[in-house]
Amino acid sequence: xxxxxxxxxxxxxxEFDAASGMLSCVSCGRKDNIEDFSEEFxxxxxxxxEAKQYNCNNCGAVIIxxxxxxxxxxxxxGAGVVLGDRxxxxxxxxxxxxxxxSKEEAMAAFRKWCRNGRLTxxxxxxxxRVKGITGLYVPFWLYDLDSKADVKAVGTRVRTYTRGxxxxxxxxxxxxxxxxxxxxxxxxxDASEKLDDTLMDKLEPYxxxxxxxxxxxYLAGYIAEKYNFSDEELFSRVKTKVQPYIDSYIRSTISGYxxxxxxxxxxxxxxTKAHYVLLPVWMVYYDFDKQEHTFAMNGQTGKIVGKPPISxxxxxxxxxxxxxxxxxxxxxxxxxxxxxLW
Amino acid sequence: MSRRFLTLSILFTSLFIFIxxxxxxxxxxxxxxxxxxxxxxxxxxxxLEDSIKEFGDKQETDFIIHTTNDTGGKSIKTYMGDFYDEHxxxxxxxxxxTILLTVSMxxxxxxxxxxxxxxxxxxxxxxxxxxxxxxxxxxxxDKNFYQxxxxxxxxxxxxxxxxxxxxxxxxxxxxxxxxVVALAVGGIIVGIMVYNSGGRVTVTARTxxxxxxxxxxxxRDMFVNKTVTKRRKPSNxxxxxxxxxxxxxxxxxxxxxGGGRSF
Numbered sequence: 001x002x003x004x005x006x007x008x009x010x011x012x013x014x015e016f017d018a019a020s021g022m023l024s025c026v027s028c029g030r031k032d033n034i035e036d037f038s039e040e041f042x043x044x045x046x047x048x049x050e051a052k053q054y055n056c057n058n059c060g061a062v063i064i065x066x067x068x069x070x071x072x073x074x075x076x077x078g079a080g081v082v083l084g085d086r087x088x089x090x091x092x093x094x095x096x097x098x099x100x101x102s103k104e105e106a107m108a109a110f111r112k113w114c115r116n117g118r119l120t121x122x123x124x125x126x127x128x129r130v131k132g133i134t135g136l137y138v139p140f141w142l143y144d145l146d147s148k149a150d151v152k153a154v155g156t157r158v159r160t161y162t163r164g165x166x167x168x169x170x171x172x173x174x175x176x177x178x179x180x181x182x183x184x185x186x187x188x189x190d191a192s193e194k195l196d197d198t199l200m201d202k203l204e205p206y207x208x209x210x211x212x213x214x215x216x217x218y219l220a221g222y223i224a225e226k227y228n229f230s231d232e233e234l235f236s237r238v239k240t241k242v243q244p245y246i247d248s249y250i251r252s253t254i255s256g257y258x259x260x261x262x263x264x265x266x267x268x269x270x271x272t273k274a275h276y277v278l279l280p281v282w283m284v285y286y287d288f289d290k291q292e293h294t295f296a297m298n299g300q301t302g303k304i305v306g307k308p309p310i311s312x313x314x315x316x317x318x319x320x321x322x323x324x325x326x327x328x329x330x331x332x333x334x335x336x337x338x339x340x341l342w
Numbered sequence: 343m344s345r346r347f348l349t350l351s352i353l354f355t356s357l358f359i360f361i362x363x364x365x366x367x368x369x370x371x372x373x374x375x376x377x378x379x380x381x382x383x384x385x386x387x388x389x390l391e392d393s394i395k396e397f398g399d400k401q402e403t404d405f406i407i408h409t410t411n412d413t414g415g416k417s418i419k420t421y422m423g424d425f426y427d428e429h430x431x432x433x434x435x436x437x438x439x440t441i442l443l444t445v446s447m448x449x450x451x452x453x454x455x456x457x458x459x460x461x462x463x464x465x466x467x468x469x470x471x472x473x474x475x476x477x478x479x480x481x482x483x484d485k486n487f488y489q490x491x492x493x494x495x496x497x498x499x500x501x502x503x504x505x506x507x508x509x510x511x512x513x514x515x516x517x518x519x520x521x522v523v524a525l526a527v528g529g530i531i532v533g534i535m536v537y538n539s540g541g542r543v544t545v546t547a548r549t550x551x552x553x554x555x556x557x558x559x560x561x562r563d564m565f566v567n568k569t570v571t572k573r574r575k576p577s578n579x580x581x582x583x584x585x586x587x588x589x590x591x592x593x594x595x596x597x598x599x600g601g602g603r604s605f
Contacts, residue, residue, distance in 0.1 A: 119539055146555065155563065166572040173569075177562040183555030202541045205549055245547035253558055305541030315532055323528030330520040338515050339505035 001084040004057035005220050008032075013058060013079040015221030018099035018299075023217045034217045054083060068192070070226045071137065071219035080221035087216065091226050092276070095211040098218045099135060099280040099299040106282040106297055107133055113304045119318065121311035124288050131285040131292070135299065137224035137278040138200065139191040141231045143238045144273040147182040150266040151250055155257035176260070178253055182246055188279070189238045191227035195281075195296075197237075202305040203298045206279055210300065214278070224278060231274035239269050372404070376425075379409035379447040381487040390488070393495045401502045403439040403462050406431050407491055411447050418446050418455045418602055423592030426459065434460075437596055441466060443494055445482070454482055455602035456494065457589065463599045465502040468589055471601035473511055474498055482605045 005014040005023060012027030022031040054063040061076035063083075070086040073079065087093065101109070107130070114120065114127040155174040160167060186208055190200040212218070246267060254260050280299025285292055288309055295306030335341050374394045375387050382390070394405045406429075413421040422444040432438025439461040446453045456474060458466035466474070474497045481490035504510045513519050589600040 117539065119535055154566075162575065165575050167575055168570055168572045171569045171571075173566045175562070175564040175566050177560070177564075179559040179561070181555060181557050181559060183552040184550045185552045187550045202543055204543075204545045242550070245551065248547045249551075249556070253561070303541070303544075307540040310536060310539065315536065318535065319528045319532045321528075322531050323524045326527045327520055327524035330523060334515045334520065337505070338508045338510070338512075340503045340510075340515070 001088075002054050002057055002063065003082040003084045003216050004079060005037075005217060013077075014217075015080045016098065016218050018102040018105075021098055021100070023220060034212075034215050037217055054081075056081060068194075068225045068228060069223065071216075071222055071224035073221070073223075080219075082216045082219045082224075084216060086226050087214075093139070093214045093278045094275045096137065096214045096218050096278040097206055097208075097210050097280055097300055098212060099222070100210070101280075101282065101297070101299055101302055103133060103135065103282075106135075106284075106299070106302075109302050110282075110284050110295065110297065110304065114308075117308055119310050119314050120308045121289075121314070124286075124309055124311075127286070129287050131287050133285075134283045135222040136281045136283050137219055137222055138195060138281050139225055139227040140188045140277050140279050141191050141227070141234055141238070142186040142188050142275040142277055143184075143231070143235075143271055144275075145182075145184045145187060145238065145242060145269055146272050147184075147242070147246055147267055147269040149178070149180040149182060149246060149250055149268075150264070151178040151180070151254075152176070152263040152265075153178075153254065154261045154263060155254065156259045156261070157256070158258040174257070176254055176257075178250065180250065180253060182249060184242050184245065186275070187238055187242060188277075189234050189241065191229050191234060191276075192225050193228040194225075196294075199294075199296050199305055200281075201241075203281065203296055203303060206298065206300055211277070219278075222280075227276065231271070231276075235271060238271075242269070243267075374404065374406055376406070376408045379411045379445065381409050381445070381447070382491075383488075386488045390491055390495070393492060397495050397499045398433055401439075401461070401465070401499060402433050403441055403460075403465075403502070404431055404433040405495055405498065406440060406442045407445075407494075408442065409445045409447065409487075411449075413446050413448055418444060418453045419590065419600065420593070421446070422455050422457055422600075423590075423594070423596075423598075426457070426596065426598075427592050427594030432460070437594070441498055442598075443491070445487070451604055452482075453602055453604045454479065455600060457598045457600035459596055459598045462502075463589070463597065464506050465504075466498055467506065467599045468601055470501045470510065471599060473509075474501065475601055475603050479603050479605050 006012070007014050007025035007028060007030055009025060009030045010028040012025055014023050014025050014032070017024035017031065020031055023034055023037055024031045054065065055061070056063050056074040056077060056079060058074060058079040059077040061074060063072065063081060064075055065072055065083065069083065071080070071082045074081055110130070110133070111127040115125050117125055153176040155176045157172045157174070159170045161170070162168070188204060188206070190197060250265070251260075282297040282299050284295040284297065286295065291309070293306065293308065295304055297304045331341060374391055375382070377387065390407065397403070397405050408422075408425060410421075416424070422442060425444070426437075426440070426442055430436035431440040431442065433440065437459070440459040441462045442457045442459070444455045444457070454475065456471050458471065474494060477497050478490050478494045481493055501510045508515070589598050591597045
C-alpha cells in the first residue's frame, strides 16, 4: 500500500512543512491541516506482490526501499510517499512528534555548530563538505516503568571527640532497610537497528507536550523507519537505562550517615506500558579528511550530537594556554601571599 | 615614604661605602664569627664572612656565628642572650637586626641554638627557625661545621624573602608543584572539552521521574552496636633530638625568636 498526497489545488506533490506543522504544496504553496485533510486526495494503491515491490502513485516507477523503510521519496520523480502497510496493525505508531526544524534551519544550525567547535580543525568549521542531510523519523519505544526496591544496608555514623589527652572515634552502626516504589514514565529507547544507541541517547530530551496522534501525512517528504526490535526485546536496555536513576533515588532516601554499605539491593522493574512513537532526527553526513562523520540533530529542539574530528594542534594550544594561564595565576597568588616569585 | 627613602638611602650609602672603602677597614670594623671552639679554618672563616656580608646587604641583618666549648653552666639559650647583650649586635644599630647562631661543643651536651632579633625575629620566627635547624643539624652531627654554617646562612636568607607568617616550605609556594597543578588543570579542562565535543547527555534522574507513584513504603534505621577507639593526642614537641624551643627575652631585655637542638 503506497500513500501519496496530491495538492487539491494544482495536483503537485505535497509534503509535511516543519515551520507550519501542516501539509504543504511545494508548487503552489497551499497548506492543509493534517487532522482534516480530505481523504479523496490521498491516493492509495495496493500492488499484488507487495512484499517485494512498490510502485510510485505519481509516476509509476518502482520505489526502491529497504525492508525497514516506512516513508521515503520516489527516486525517480521525487514525490514523498508513505508505505502504509508497514505502519498498520502492530507496526502502527501511537504518537509522533513532527519536525519543527526545517531542512534549511537544520543546515544553518549545523553550520553554526561547526563554526563554534573549539577543538575541530579549521577546514571542518566552514562546513562546506556536507554530503547530505536527511530528515528521519526514528522509531522509539517509550516505556512506563514501575519498580520496587528492597534495600538492606549498614549505615555508619562517625563522631570524634576529645577528652583529656585522648581523641575518641565513635562509630555507630545502624541496620537500614528501605522498601521503595519507583515510577518512571516515557523513558525512550531507540528501536532502530541502524542508529547508534549512544548517539540517540544524547539527543534526549524531547518535549512530550508536542506529541501528536500518528497520521501518515506527517511522514510525507521524510524518511521513516519501522522498529527492528519489539518492546520486549528492548526491555533489558531500558532497565539498564533507569538503573542509575533508581540508585540515586535510593541513596537520597538514606541520609544522615557518614558511609552506607549496601548488603542487598533487590530491584524488580516491570513495564506498565510501552508506546511505539516516531521522533524526528536530522542526520547530517559530512565528508572530512577522507572519513565520513555522522551527526544527528534533534528535529524538535535542535540539539546536535556526534563526534566531530579533533584537531591535535587546537587541543595542544588550548592545553598550553590553560596551563600557562593557571601557572601565571598561581605565581601571582604565591607572590601576593608569600612575597616571593620563585 | 620618608622611611622607605631613609632605608633606601641607608642601603645605597652602605653599598657605596662597601664598594669604595678599603675592604680591610670594613672587615675590621665588624666581627661576624666568634670561633672559640676552633671548628673552622682561617680560609673557611673568610669564605663565611663573604657569605655573611652578602646576606647582610640583602636582608639588612647581621648573621653572627658563635662557637664555644663551655657555656659556663648556663643553658645555651641564656648563654646566647648574654652574648648578644654583651656585644650588642645589629646591622642597623646596636642591639638591632641580627641572626645569632650559637654552637656549643660542651662535651657533656653538644647543642645548637639559632635566634633572631628585631627584623630577624619577625622574618625568622620560631617555625622558620625549626625549618632551618632541620636542614642544619644533620651537617652538625656529621661534624661538617663549615657546610652547616653555609647552609644556615643561605636557608635563613631564602626564608627571610617570604612575608612573615608564611611557611616558606609550603608545597603551594613550590614552583614544581604549581607547574604540576597548572598542567593538571589544563589536562582536565581540555579532557572535558574533548569528551563533551560529541554532545552531552542532558537528561537526569528527574527527567522521566514520576513522583506521583514514587514513595518510600517502609523504612527502618535500627541502631545495632557501636565501637569506640581512642588514640593519644599528637603532642607538638616531636621527639627529635633535645629541643630548647621558643625564643624569649634576653637578660638585657631584647626579645627574640629562637630554637635549639642537641646533636
